[in-house]
Amino acid sequence: xxxxxxxxxxxxxxxxxxxxxxxxxxxxxxxxxxxxxxxxxxxxxxxxxxxxxxxxxxxxxxxxxxxxxxxxxxxxxxxxxxxxxxxxxxxxxxxxxxxxxxxxxxxxxxxxxxxxxxxxxxxxxxxxxxxxxxxxxxxxxxxxxxxxxxxxxxxxxxxxxxxxxxxxxxxxxxxxxxxxxxxxxxxxxxxxxxxxxxxxxxxxxxxxxxxxxxxxxxxxxxxxxxxxxxxxxxxxxxxxxxxxxxxxxxxxxxxxxxxxxxxxxxxxxxxxxxxxxxxxxxxxxxxxxxxxxxxxxxxxxxxxxxxxxxxxxxxxxxxxxxxxx
Amino acid sequence: xxxxxxxxxxxxxxxxxxxxxxxxxxxxxxxxxxxxxxxxxxxxxxxxxxxxxxxxxxxxxxxxxxxxxxxxxxxxxxxxxxxxxxxxxxxxxxxxxxxxxxxxxxxxxxxxxxxxxxxxxxxxxxxxxxxxxxxxxxxxxxxxxxxxxxxxxxxxxxxxxxxxxxxxxxxxxxxxxxxxxxxxxxxxxxxxxxxxxxxxxxxxxxxxxxxxxxxxxxxx
Numbered sequence: 001x002x003x004x005x006x007x008x009x010x011x012x013x014x015x016x017x018x019x020x021x022x023x024x025x026x027x028x029x030x031x032x033x034x035x036x037x038x039x040x041x042x043x044x045x046x047x048x049x050x051x052x053x054x055x056x057x058x059x060x061x062x063x064x065x066x067x068x069x070x071x072x073x074x075x076x077x078x079x080x081x082x083x084x085x086x087x088x089x090x091x092x093x094x095x096x097x098x099x100x101x102x103x104x105x106x107x108x109x110x111x112x113x114x115x116x117x118x119x120x121x122x123x124x125x126x127x128x129x130x131x132x133x134x135x136x137x138x139x140x141x142x143x144x145x146x147x148x149x150x151x152x153x154x155x156x157x158x159x160x161x162x163x164x165x166x167x168x169x170x171x172x173x174x175x176x177x178x179x180x181x182x183x184x185x186x187x188x189x190x191x192x193x194x195x196x197x198x199x200x201x202x203x204x205x206x207x208x209x210x211x212x213x214x215x216x217x218x219x220x221x222x223x224x225x226x227x228x229x230x231x232x233x234x235x236x237x238x239x240x241x242x243x244x245x246x247x248x249x250x251x252x253x254x255x256x257x258x259x260x261x262x263x264x265x266x267x268x269x270x271x272x273x274x275x276x277x278x279x280x281x282x283x284x285x286x287x288x289x290x291x292x293x294x295x296x297x298x299x300x301x302x303x304x305x306x307x308x309x310x311x312x313x314x315x316x317x318x319x320x321x322x323x324x325x
Numbered sequence: 326x327x328x329x330x331x332x333x334x335x336x337x338x339x340x341x342x343x344x345x346x347x348x349x350x351x352x353x354x355x356x357x358x359x360x361x362x363x364x365x366x367x368x369x370x371x372x373x374x375x376x377x378x379x380x381x382x383x384x385x386x387x388x389x390x391x392x393x394x395x396x397x398x399x400x401x402x403x404x405x406x407x408x409x410x411x412x413x414x415x416x417x418x419x420x421x422x423x424x425x426x427x428x429x430x431x432x433x434x435x436x437x438x439x440x441x442x443x444x445x446x447x448x449x450x451x452x453x454x455x456x457x458x459x460x461x462x463x464x465x466x467x468x469x470x471x472x473x474x475x476x477x478x479x480x481x482x483x484x485x486x487x488x489x490x491x492x493x494x495x496x497x498x499x500x501x502x503x504x505x506x507x508x509x510x511x512x513x514x515x516x517x518x519x520x521x522x523x524x525x526x527x528x529x530x531x532x533x534x535x536x537x538x539x540x541x542x543x544x545x
Contacts, residue, residue, distance in 0.1 A: 066491070138490075256531050269538050
Protein backbone atom coordinates (compact mmCIF):
# COMPACT_ATOMS: atom_id res chain seq x y z
CA UNK A 1 0.00 0.00 0.00
CA UNK A 2 2.75 2.36 1.01
CA UNK A 3 4.54 1.49 -2.24
CA UNK A 4 1.41 2.38 -4.17
CA UNK A 5 1.16 5.77 -2.50
CA UNK A 6 4.84 6.38 -3.15
CA UNK A 7 4.37 5.51 -6.80
CA UNK A 8 1.32 7.77 -7.05
CA UNK A 9 3.18 10.65 -5.44
CA UNK A 10 6.16 10.07 -7.70
CA UNK A 11 3.99 9.98 -10.82
CA UNK A 12 2.13 13.09 -9.65
CA UNK A 13 5.37 14.92 -8.96
CA UNK A 14 6.81 14.00 -12.31
CA UNK A 15 3.56 15.13 -13.93
CA UNK A 16 3.61 18.47 -12.14
CA UNK A 17 7.25 19.02 -12.95
CA UNK A 18 6.48 18.11 -16.55
CA UNK A 19 3.65 20.65 -16.67
CA UNK A 20 5.88 23.27 -15.07
CA UNK A 21 8.55 22.62 -17.69
CA UNK A 22 6.01 22.79 -20.51
CA UNK A 23 4.54 25.98 -19.07
CA UNK A 24 8.03 27.55 -19.01
CA UNK A 25 8.92 26.22 -22.45
CA UNK A 26 9.47 29.30 -24.63
CA UNK A 27 7.77 28.95 -27.98
CA UNK A 28 8.22 32.35 -29.61
CA UNK A 29 11.09 32.99 -31.98
CA UNK A 30 12.43 36.50 -31.46
CA UNK A 31 11.55 39.05 -34.14
CA UNK A 32 13.26 42.39 -34.73
CA UNK A 33 11.29 44.67 -36.96
CA UNK A 34 12.06 47.77 -34.94
CA UNK A 35 10.15 50.75 -36.27
CA UNK A 36 9.64 49.37 -39.79
CA UNK A 37 7.27 51.67 -41.69
CA UNK A 38 4.07 50.22 -43.10
CA UNK A 39 1.60 51.21 -45.80
CA UNK A 40 -1.90 51.44 -44.33
CA UNK A 41 -3.66 50.82 -47.65
CA UNK A 42 -1.72 47.63 -48.36
CA UNK A 43 -2.27 46.56 -44.79
CA UNK A 44 -5.99 47.22 -45.05
CA UNK A 45 -6.21 45.14 -48.24
CA UNK A 46 -4.34 42.32 -46.54
CA UNK A 47 -6.46 42.62 -43.37
CA UNK A 48 -9.59 42.37 -45.47
CA UNK A 49 -8.27 39.43 -47.53
CA UNK A 50 -7.13 37.60 -44.42
CA UNK A 51 -10.44 37.79 -42.59
CA UNK A 52 -9.15 40.07 -39.80
CA UNK A 53 -12.00 42.51 -40.32
CA UNK A 54 -14.66 39.81 -40.68
CA UNK A 55 -13.60 37.93 -37.57
CA UNK A 56 -12.65 40.72 -35.18
CA UNK A 57 -15.68 42.90 -35.93
CA UNK A 58 -19.13 41.90 -34.71
CA UNK A 59 -20.94 43.38 -37.69
CA UNK A 60 -24.23 41.61 -37.00
CA UNK A 61 -24.64 43.36 -33.68
CA UNK A 62 -23.28 46.66 -34.96
CA UNK A 63 -19.96 46.44 -33.13
CA UNK A 64 -17.15 48.91 -33.83
CA UNK A 65 -14.47 47.88 -36.32
CA UNK A 66 -11.99 45.39 -34.85
CA UNK A 67 -13.39 45.85 -31.33
CA UNK A 68 -14.06 42.12 -30.97
CA UNK A 69 -15.97 39.63 -33.07
CA UNK A 70 -18.92 37.35 -32.75
CA UNK A 71 -18.13 34.26 -30.64
CA UNK A 72 -17.02 31.18 -32.55
CA UNK A 73 -18.69 28.18 -30.96
CA UNK A 74 -16.66 25.00 -31.27
CA UNK A 75 -16.63 21.59 -29.56
CA UNK A 76 -13.79 22.96 -27.39
CA UNK A 77 -15.68 25.99 -26.21
CA UNK A 78 -16.68 29.44 -27.34
CA UNK A 79 -13.86 31.60 -28.67
CA UNK A 80 -14.32 35.36 -28.72
CA UNK A 81 -12.10 37.16 -31.26
CA UNK A 82 -10.47 39.89 -29.16
CA UNK A 83 -10.45 43.65 -29.54
CA UNK A 84 -7.47 44.51 -31.79
CA UNK A 85 -8.06 48.25 -31.99
CA UNK A 86 -5.05 50.39 -31.01
CA UNK A 87 -6.45 51.09 -27.54
CA UNK A 88 -3.83 50.45 -24.82
CA UNK A 89 -6.37 48.97 -22.40
CA UNK A 90 -9.12 47.39 -24.46
CA UNK A 91 -7.06 46.51 -27.52
CA UNK A 92 -3.45 46.01 -28.56
CA UNK A 93 -2.32 49.63 -28.31
CA UNK A 94 0.49 48.86 -25.91
CA UNK A 95 2.00 46.14 -28.09
CA UNK A 96 5.19 46.65 -30.03
CA UNK A 97 5.42 45.85 -33.72
CA UNK A 98 7.62 42.88 -32.81
CA UNK A 99 5.01 41.51 -30.43
CA UNK A 100 2.39 41.94 -33.13
CA UNK A 101 4.59 40.02 -35.58
CA UNK A 102 5.03 37.15 -33.12
CA UNK A 103 1.30 37.01 -32.41
CA UNK A 104 0.35 37.04 -36.07
CA UNK A 105 2.93 34.71 -37.56
CA UNK A 106 3.73 32.46 -34.63
CA UNK A 107 0.51 32.45 -32.64
CA UNK A 108 2.15 33.52 -29.40
CA UNK A 109 0.83 36.28 -27.13
CA UNK A 110 3.06 39.01 -25.70
CA UNK A 111 2.99 37.13 -22.37
CA UNK A 112 4.51 34.09 -24.07
CA UNK A 113 1.37 31.97 -24.00
CA UNK A 114 0.00 30.33 -27.11
CA UNK A 115 -3.13 31.25 -29.02
CA UNK A 116 -5.77 28.69 -29.77
CA UNK A 117 -5.82 27.65 -33.42
CA UNK A 118 -9.26 29.26 -33.68
CA UNK A 119 -6.98 32.17 -34.61
CA UNK A 120 -5.65 30.89 -37.96
CA UNK A 121 -2.09 32.13 -37.38
CA UNK A 122 -0.68 29.03 -39.08
CA UNK A 123 -1.86 30.48 -42.40
CA UNK A 124 -0.20 33.82 -41.68
CA UNK A 125 3.18 32.29 -40.82
CA UNK A 126 4.72 33.23 -44.16
CA UNK A 127 3.66 36.88 -44.15
CA UNK A 128 6.67 39.05 -44.91
CA UNK A 129 8.02 41.60 -42.46
CA UNK A 130 6.59 44.26 -44.74
CA UNK A 131 3.16 42.62 -44.61
CA UNK A 132 3.25 42.70 -40.83
CA UNK A 133 4.31 46.35 -40.81
CA UNK A 134 1.55 47.18 -43.30
CA UNK A 135 -1.09 45.45 -41.16
CA UNK A 136 0.23 47.27 -38.11
CA UNK A 137 -0.04 50.60 -39.93
CA UNK A 138 -3.63 49.79 -40.97
CA UNK A 139 -4.61 48.96 -37.40
CA UNK A 140 -3.33 52.35 -36.24
CA UNK A 141 -6.03 54.19 -38.27
CA UNK A 142 -8.83 52.32 -36.46
CA UNK A 143 -10.51 54.30 -33.66
CA UNK A 144 -9.41 52.81 -30.32
CA UNK A 145 -12.11 51.08 -28.32
CA UNK A 146 -11.31 50.98 -24.59
CA UNK A 147 -13.50 47.99 -23.78
CA UNK A 148 -11.92 44.56 -24.10
CA UNK A 149 -13.96 41.85 -25.79
CA UNK A 150 -15.49 39.18 -23.58
CA UNK A 151 -13.24 36.34 -22.46
CA UNK A 152 -13.42 33.10 -24.43
CA UNK A 153 -15.27 30.34 -22.63
CA UNK A 154 -13.20 27.21 -23.21
CA UNK A 155 -14.03 23.94 -21.50
CA UNK A 156 -11.65 21.79 -19.41
CA UNK A 157 -9.06 20.51 -20.26
CA UNK A 158 -8.74 22.75 -23.30
CA UNK A 159 -8.74 25.83 -21.08
CA UNK A 160 -5.23 24.91 -19.88
CA UNK A 161 -3.15 26.98 -22.21
CA UNK A 162 0.07 25.12 -21.56
CA UNK A 163 -1.55 22.20 -23.36
CA UNK A 164 -1.45 24.29 -26.54
CA UNK A 165 2.30 23.92 -26.55
CA UNK A 166 1.84 20.18 -26.95
CA UNK A 167 -0.78 20.85 -29.60
CA UNK A 168 1.68 23.05 -31.48
CA UNK A 169 4.36 20.39 -31.29
CA UNK A 170 2.00 17.77 -32.65
CA UNK A 171 -0.16 19.58 -35.18
CA UNK A 172 0.97 23.10 -35.98
CA UNK A 173 1.72 23.51 -39.67
CA UNK A 174 2.98 27.00 -40.43
CA UNK A 175 2.26 27.91 -44.04
CA UNK A 176 5.34 27.98 -46.23
CA UNK A 177 4.51 29.25 -49.65
CA UNK A 178 6.88 29.22 -52.56
CA UNK A 179 6.02 29.82 -56.19
CA UNK A 180 6.00 26.92 -58.62
CA UNK A 181 8.10 27.39 -61.71
CA UNK A 182 6.21 26.86 -64.94
CA UNK A 183 2.88 27.92 -63.48
CA UNK A 184 1.31 31.22 -64.48
CA UNK A 185 1.57 34.32 -62.35
CA UNK A 186 -2.17 34.01 -61.70
CA UNK A 187 -1.83 30.43 -60.48
CA UNK A 188 1.01 31.31 -58.15
CA UNK A 189 -0.83 34.33 -56.84
CA UNK A 190 -3.87 32.10 -56.28
CA UNK A 191 -1.77 29.58 -54.42
CA UNK A 192 -0.41 32.34 -52.24
CA UNK A 193 -3.89 33.63 -51.40
CA UNK A 194 -5.54 30.23 -50.90
CA UNK A 195 -2.72 28.81 -48.78
CA UNK A 196 -1.98 31.99 -46.87
CA UNK A 197 -4.20 34.99 -46.16
CA UNK A 198 -7.52 33.64 -47.43
CA UNK A 199 -6.95 30.48 -45.30
CA UNK A 200 -9.46 28.41 -47.28
CA UNK A 201 -8.24 25.22 -45.60
CA UNK A 202 -9.34 26.45 -42.19
CA UNK A 203 -12.87 25.42 -43.17
CA UNK A 204 -12.46 23.27 -46.27
CA UNK A 205 -9.96 20.81 -44.76
CA UNK A 206 -10.98 18.18 -42.23
CA UNK A 207 -9.64 18.37 -38.69
CA UNK A 208 -8.72 15.66 -36.22
CA UNK A 209 -10.21 15.21 -32.75
CA UNK A 210 -7.97 17.94 -31.38
CA UNK A 211 -8.57 20.43 -34.16
CA UNK A 212 -5.39 19.74 -36.12
CA UNK A 213 -5.72 20.02 -39.89
CA UNK A 214 -5.52 16.65 -41.67
CA UNK A 215 -2.89 16.75 -44.39
CA UNK A 216 -4.48 13.86 -46.20
CA UNK A 217 -7.76 15.76 -46.53
CA UNK A 218 -6.42 19.08 -47.75
CA UNK A 219 -9.28 21.08 -49.30
CA UNK A 220 -11.34 17.86 -49.49
CA UNK A 221 -14.19 19.36 -47.48
CA UNK A 222 -15.20 19.37 -43.83
CA UNK A 223 -18.57 18.03 -42.71
CA UNK A 224 -18.17 19.13 -39.13
CA UNK A 225 -17.79 22.87 -39.05
CA UNK A 226 -18.34 24.42 -35.62
CA UNK A 227 -21.75 25.84 -36.50
CA UNK A 228 -22.95 22.44 -37.71
CA UNK A 229 -22.64 23.29 -41.37
CA UNK A 230 -20.47 21.67 -44.00
CA UNK A 231 -17.72 23.05 -46.18
CA UNK A 232 -17.72 21.23 -49.53
CA UNK A 233 -14.58 19.86 -51.15
CA UNK A 234 -12.85 22.47 -53.29
CA UNK A 235 -10.45 20.16 -55.08
CA UNK A 236 -10.32 20.76 -58.83
CA UNK A 237 -12.13 17.58 -59.82
CA UNK A 238 -15.02 18.27 -57.43
CA UNK A 239 -15.31 21.87 -58.56
CA UNK A 240 -15.28 21.02 -62.26
CA UNK A 241 -17.91 18.31 -61.70
CA UNK A 242 -20.18 20.93 -60.19
CA UNK A 243 -19.82 23.29 -63.12
CA UNK A 244 -17.30 25.71 -61.69
CA UNK A 245 -15.07 27.65 -64.07
CA UNK A 246 -12.52 30.36 -63.40
CA UNK A 247 -14.99 32.97 -64.62
CA UNK A 248 -17.99 31.82 -62.60
CA UNK A 249 -15.92 31.22 -59.48
CA UNK A 250 -14.44 34.71 -59.62
CA UNK A 251 -18.01 35.92 -60.06
CA UNK A 252 -19.22 33.85 -57.10
CA UNK A 253 -16.43 35.20 -54.91
CA UNK A 254 -17.71 38.69 -55.70
CA UNK A 255 -21.48 38.18 -55.79
CA UNK A 256 -22.18 34.87 -54.04
CA UNK A 257 -24.03 33.44 -57.05
CA UNK A 258 -23.06 29.80 -57.66
CA UNK A 259 -23.21 28.08 -61.07
CA UNK A 260 -26.47 26.33 -60.10
CA UNK A 261 -28.13 29.67 -59.38
CA UNK A 262 -28.12 29.27 -55.61
CA UNK A 263 -26.50 32.00 -53.56
CA UNK A 264 -24.00 31.28 -50.78
CA UNK A 265 -25.26 31.34 -47.23
CA UNK A 266 -23.65 30.53 -43.92
CA UNK A 267 -19.95 31.02 -43.43
CA UNK A 268 -19.22 31.29 -47.13
CA UNK A 269 -21.67 34.17 -47.55
CA UNK A 270 -19.72 35.98 -44.84
CA UNK A 271 -16.44 35.15 -46.53
CA UNK A 272 -17.74 36.73 -49.74
CA UNK A 273 -19.50 39.70 -48.16
CA UNK A 274 -16.77 40.62 -45.73
CA UNK A 275 -13.80 39.29 -47.65
CA UNK A 276 -13.49 38.25 -51.26
CA UNK A 277 -15.96 40.83 -52.60
CA UNK A 278 -13.45 43.48 -51.50
CA UNK A 279 -10.62 41.87 -53.44
CA UNK A 280 -9.28 42.97 -56.78
CA UNK A 281 -10.88 41.05 -59.63
CA UNK A 282 -7.46 39.69 -60.60
CA UNK A 283 -7.09 38.19 -57.14
CA UNK A 284 -10.47 36.44 -57.33
CA UNK A 285 -9.51 35.06 -60.72
CA UNK A 286 -6.17 33.97 -59.32
CA UNK A 287 -7.87 32.02 -56.51
CA UNK A 288 -10.13 30.33 -59.05
CA UNK A 289 -7.23 29.63 -61.40
CA UNK A 290 -5.30 27.88 -58.63
CA UNK A 291 -8.24 25.88 -57.28
CA UNK A 292 -9.36 24.69 -60.72
CA UNK A 293 -5.97 23.60 -61.93
CA UNK A 294 -5.78 19.92 -62.81
CA UNK A 295 -2.36 18.40 -63.39
CA UNK A 296 -0.94 21.79 -64.12
CA UNK A 297 -3.60 22.63 -66.70
CA UNK A 298 -7.09 23.99 -66.64
CA UNK A 299 -9.72 21.55 -67.84
CA UNK A 300 -10.16 22.19 -71.56
CA UNK A 301 -13.80 23.18 -71.22
CA UNK A 302 -12.86 26.00 -68.88
CA UNK A 303 -9.74 27.23 -70.55
CA UNK A 304 -11.55 28.79 -73.51
CA UNK A 305 -13.63 31.19 -71.45
CA UNK A 306 -10.97 31.91 -68.93
CA UNK A 307 -9.47 35.34 -69.11
CA UNK A 308 -6.17 34.57 -67.48
CA UNK A 309 -5.61 37.04 -64.74
CA UNK A 310 -2.42 38.98 -64.74
CA UNK A 311 -1.78 38.77 -61.07
CA UNK A 312 1.45 40.60 -61.58
CA UNK A 313 -0.52 43.79 -62.14
CA UNK A 314 -2.25 43.45 -58.83
CA UNK A 315 0.94 42.43 -57.21
CA UNK A 316 2.47 45.69 -58.31
CA UNK A 317 -0.29 47.64 -56.61
CA UNK A 318 -0.28 45.73 -53.37
CA UNK A 319 1.22 42.33 -53.04
CA UNK A 320 0.03 41.18 -49.67
CA UNK A 321 3.19 39.52 -48.78
CA UNK A 322 5.14 36.45 -49.47
CA UNK A 323 6.80 38.25 -52.30
CA UNK A 324 7.71 35.87 -55.05
CA UNK A 325 11.41 35.78 -55.27
CA UNK B 326 -44.64 13.50 -76.80
CA UNK B 327 -41.20 12.09 -76.23
CA UNK B 328 -39.99 15.58 -75.31
CA UNK B 329 -42.82 15.89 -72.79
CA UNK B 330 -41.82 12.62 -71.22
CA UNK B 331 -38.26 13.76 -70.91
CA UNK B 332 -39.39 17.02 -69.40
CA UNK B 333 -41.60 15.10 -67.02
CA UNK B 334 -38.74 12.89 -65.93
CA UNK B 335 -36.48 15.90 -65.46
CA UNK B 336 -39.16 17.70 -63.47
CA UNK B 337 -39.81 14.67 -61.31
CA UNK B 338 -36.16 13.95 -60.72
CA UNK B 339 -35.36 17.55 -59.82
CA UNK B 340 -38.39 17.54 -57.53
CA UNK B 341 -37.09 14.33 -56.06
CA UNK B 342 -33.64 15.78 -55.61
CA UNK B 343 -35.04 18.87 -53.96
CA UNK B 344 -37.32 16.85 -51.73
CA UNK B 345 -34.40 14.63 -50.80
CA UNK B 346 -32.37 17.68 -49.91
CA UNK B 347 -35.04 18.70 -47.46
CA UNK B 348 -35.63 15.10 -46.51
CA UNK B 349 -39.38 14.84 -46.82
CA UNK B 350 -40.43 18.46 -46.43
CA UNK B 351 -44.17 19.05 -46.37
CA UNK B 352 -46.59 21.92 -45.98
CA UNK B 353 -45.16 25.38 -45.66
CA UNK B 354 -41.57 24.09 -45.65
CA UNK B 355 -42.29 22.46 -49.01
CA UNK B 356 -43.80 25.71 -50.28
CA UNK B 357 -40.74 27.68 -49.20
CA UNK B 358 -38.48 25.14 -50.85
CA UNK B 359 -40.40 25.38 -54.11
CA UNK B 360 -40.25 29.16 -54.03
CA UNK B 361 -36.54 29.23 -53.33
CA UNK B 362 -35.92 26.63 -56.05
CA UNK B 363 -37.86 28.75 -58.53
CA UNK B 364 -35.67 31.74 -57.69
CA UNK B 365 -32.52 29.63 -57.87
CA UNK B 366 -33.50 28.47 -61.34
CA UNK B 367 -33.98 31.98 -62.70
CA UNK B 368 -30.73 33.10 -61.06
CA UNK B 369 -28.97 30.20 -62.76
CA UNK B 370 -30.32 31.33 -66.10
CA UNK B 371 -29.43 34.97 -65.56
CA UNK B 372 -25.93 34.62 -64.10
CA UNK B 373 -24.10 33.71 -67.34
CA UNK B 374 -26.06 36.41 -69.18
CA UNK B 375 -25.09 39.02 -66.61
CA UNK B 376 -21.44 38.05 -66.98
CA UNK B 377 -21.68 38.42 -70.75
CA UNK B 378 -21.01 34.74 -71.32
CA UNK B 379 -24.23 34.16 -73.26
CA UNK B 380 -26.20 36.67 -75.37
CA UNK B 381 -28.29 39.14 -73.44
CA UNK B 382 -32.04 38.59 -73.74
CA UNK B 383 -34.15 41.45 -72.42
CA UNK B 384 -37.38 39.48 -72.37
CA UNK B 385 -35.76 36.64 -70.44
CA UNK B 386 -34.47 39.13 -67.90
CA UNK B 387 -37.94 40.67 -67.50
CA UNK B 388 -39.52 37.22 -67.15
CA UNK B 389 -36.97 36.33 -64.51
CA UNK B 390 -37.60 39.62 -62.71
CA UNK B 391 -41.30 38.76 -62.61
CA UNK B 392 -40.56 35.38 -61.04
CA UNK B 393 -38.33 37.00 -58.41
CA UNK B 394 -40.98 39.63 -57.64
CA UNK B 395 -43.60 36.96 -57.19
CA UNK B 396 -41.48 35.32 -54.48
CA UNK B 397 -40.42 38.49 -52.68
CA UNK B 398 -41.72 40.77 -49.95
CA UNK B 399 -44.95 39.56 -48.32
CA UNK B 400 -45.07 36.50 -50.57
CA UNK B 401 -41.79 35.46 -49.02
CA UNK B 402 -42.34 36.46 -45.40
CA UNK B 403 -45.85 35.01 -45.51
CA UNK B 404 -44.30 31.56 -45.90
CA UNK B 405 -42.52 31.88 -42.56
CA UNK B 406 -45.20 31.59 -39.88
CA UNK B 407 -43.62 31.44 -36.45
CA UNK B 408 -43.70 27.79 -35.50
CA UNK B 409 -41.30 25.12 -34.31
CA UNK B 410 -38.78 24.46 -37.09
CA UNK B 411 -39.10 20.91 -38.40
CA UNK B 412 -35.92 18.93 -39.01
CA UNK B 413 -36.56 19.16 -42.74
CA UNK B 414 -36.27 22.93 -42.74
CA UNK B 415 -33.15 25.00 -43.36
CA UNK B 416 -34.69 27.98 -41.58
CA UNK B 417 -32.89 29.42 -38.58
CA UNK B 418 -34.79 30.70 -35.52
CA UNK B 419 -33.19 34.12 -36.01
CA UNK B 420 -35.83 34.73 -38.68
CA UNK B 421 -38.38 35.28 -35.95
CA UNK B 422 -36.13 36.86 -33.33
CA UNK B 423 -34.91 39.30 -35.96
CA UNK B 424 -38.12 39.63 -37.97
CA UNK B 425 -37.73 43.30 -38.92
CA UNK B 426 -34.43 42.66 -40.65
CA UNK B 427 -35.80 39.58 -42.37
CA UNK B 428 -38.77 41.62 -43.57
CA UNK B 429 -36.50 44.43 -44.76
CA UNK B 430 -34.39 42.00 -46.82
CA UNK B 431 -37.54 40.50 -48.34
CA UNK B 432 -38.60 44.03 -49.27
CA UNK B 433 -35.16 44.76 -50.72
CA UNK B 434 -35.62 41.72 -52.91
CA UNK B 435 -38.93 43.07 -54.20
CA UNK B 436 -37.48 46.50 -54.90
CA UNK B 437 -34.47 45.13 -56.73
CA UNK B 438 -36.60 42.64 -58.67
CA UNK B 439 -38.80 45.53 -59.80
CA UNK B 440 -35.63 47.43 -60.56
CA UNK B 441 -34.38 44.56 -62.70
CA UNK B 442 -37.56 44.76 -64.74
CA UNK B 443 -36.97 48.49 -65.26
CA UNK B 444 -33.28 48.17 -66.04
CA UNK B 445 -33.66 45.11 -68.28
CA UNK B 446 -33.89 47.36 -71.34
CA UNK B 447 -30.45 48.80 -70.56
CA UNK B 448 -28.62 45.51 -70.96
CA UNK B 449 -25.08 45.39 -69.67
CA UNK B 450 -23.88 48.67 -71.08
CA UNK B 451 -25.77 51.47 -69.38
CA UNK B 452 -23.55 53.80 -67.40
CA UNK B 453 -24.23 53.48 -63.69
CA UNK B 454 -25.07 56.91 -62.37
CA UNK B 455 -24.73 55.90 -58.78
CA UNK B 456 -23.86 58.91 -56.69
CA UNK B 457 -20.09 59.04 -56.32
CA UNK B 458 -19.13 58.17 -52.77
CA UNK B 459 -18.04 60.99 -50.54
CA UNK B 460 -14.31 60.65 -50.31
CA UNK B 461 -13.01 60.46 -46.79
CA UNK B 462 -10.46 63.19 -46.18
CA UNK B 463 -7.85 60.68 -45.17
CA UNK B 464 -8.41 58.51 -48.23
CA UNK B 465 -5.21 57.40 -49.83
CA UNK B 466 -6.96 56.09 -52.91
CA UNK B 467 -9.53 58.70 -53.78
CA UNK B 468 -8.56 58.69 -57.40
CA UNK B 469 -9.40 55.03 -57.69
CA UNK B 470 -12.85 55.71 -56.31
CA UNK B 471 -13.53 58.39 -58.86
CA UNK B 472 -12.56 55.96 -61.56
CA UNK B 473 -15.03 53.46 -60.19
CA UNK B 474 -17.88 55.96 -60.13
CA UNK B 475 -17.43 56.99 -63.73
CA UNK B 476 -16.68 53.57 -65.12
CA UNK B 477 -19.14 51.88 -67.46
CA UNK B 478 -21.28 49.41 -65.56
CA UNK B 479 -20.36 46.43 -67.68
CA UNK B 480 -17.65 45.40 -65.29
CA UNK B 481 -18.54 47.02 -61.99
CA UNK B 482 -15.01 47.31 -60.73
CA UNK B 483 -14.70 48.97 -57.39
CA UNK B 484 -11.55 49.90 -55.64
CA UNK B 485 -12.09 50.36 -51.97
CA UNK B 486 -10.57 52.97 -49.74
CA UNK B 487 -8.44 52.11 -46.74
CA UNK B 488 -11.38 53.06 -44.51
CA UNK B 489 -13.76 50.79 -46.41
CA UNK B 490 -11.31 47.92 -46.30
CA UNK B 491 -10.90 48.32 -42.54
CA UNK B 492 -14.66 48.43 -42.02
CA UNK B 493 -14.61 52.00 -40.68
CA UNK B 494 -17.16 53.23 -43.21
CA UNK B 495 -19.84 51.41 -45.17
CA UNK B 496 -18.68 50.24 -48.57
CA UNK B 497 -19.70 52.61 -51.30
CA UNK B 498 -20.87 49.97 -53.76
CA UNK B 499 -23.71 48.69 -51.59
CA UNK B 500 -26.66 50.99 -51.20
CA UNK B 501 -29.54 49.79 -49.10
CA UNK B 502 -32.82 49.84 -50.96
CA UNK B 503 -35.32 50.17 -48.20
CA UNK B 504 -34.63 53.06 -45.83
CA UNK B 505 -36.45 55.65 -47.92
CA UNK B 506 -39.66 55.24 -49.85
CA UNK B 507 -39.40 55.48 -53.62
CA UNK B 508 -39.97 59.00 -54.87
CA UNK B 509 -41.03 57.97 -58.34
CA UNK B 510 -41.13 54.88 -60.48
CA UNK B 511 -37.68 53.43 -60.55
CA UNK B 512 -36.25 56.12 -58.30
CA UNK B 513 -34.83 54.79 -55.08
CA UNK B 514 -32.28 56.11 -52.73
CA UNK B 515 -28.90 55.89 -54.35
CA UNK B 516 -29.95 54.01 -57.45
CA UNK B 517 -31.95 55.01 -60.49
CA UNK B 518 -32.89 51.80 -62.24
CA UNK B 519 -33.77 53.54 -65.49
CA UNK B 520 -30.14 54.39 -66.12
CA UNK B 521 -28.53 51.42 -64.40
CA UNK B 522 -27.17 48.38 -66.19
CA UNK B 523 -29.17 45.23 -65.58
CA UNK B 524 -26.15 43.34 -64.28
CA UNK B 525 -25.61 45.92 -61.56
CA UNK B 526 -29.18 45.42 -60.37
CA UNK B 527 -28.75 41.66 -60.67
CA UNK B 528 -25.81 41.89 -58.29
CA UNK B 529 -27.94 43.83 -55.81
CA UNK B 530 -30.34 40.91 -55.92
CA UNK B 531 -27.59 38.38 -55.31
CA UNK B 532 -26.24 40.47 -52.43
CA UNK B 533 -29.71 40.52 -50.92
CA UNK B 534 -29.98 36.73 -51.26
CA UNK B 535 -26.55 36.31 -49.67
CA UNK B 536 -27.39 38.61 -46.75
CA UNK B 537 -30.56 36.69 -46.07
CA UNK B 538 -28.97 33.26 -46.46
CA UNK B 539 -26.05 34.11 -44.20
CA UNK B 540 -28.36 35.29 -41.44
CA UNK B 541 -31.29 32.94 -41.72
CA UNK B 542 -30.36 29.75 -43.58
CA UNK B 543 -28.65 26.76 -42.01
CA UNK B 544 -25.50 25.66 -43.78
CA UNK B 545 -23.99 27.31 -46.79
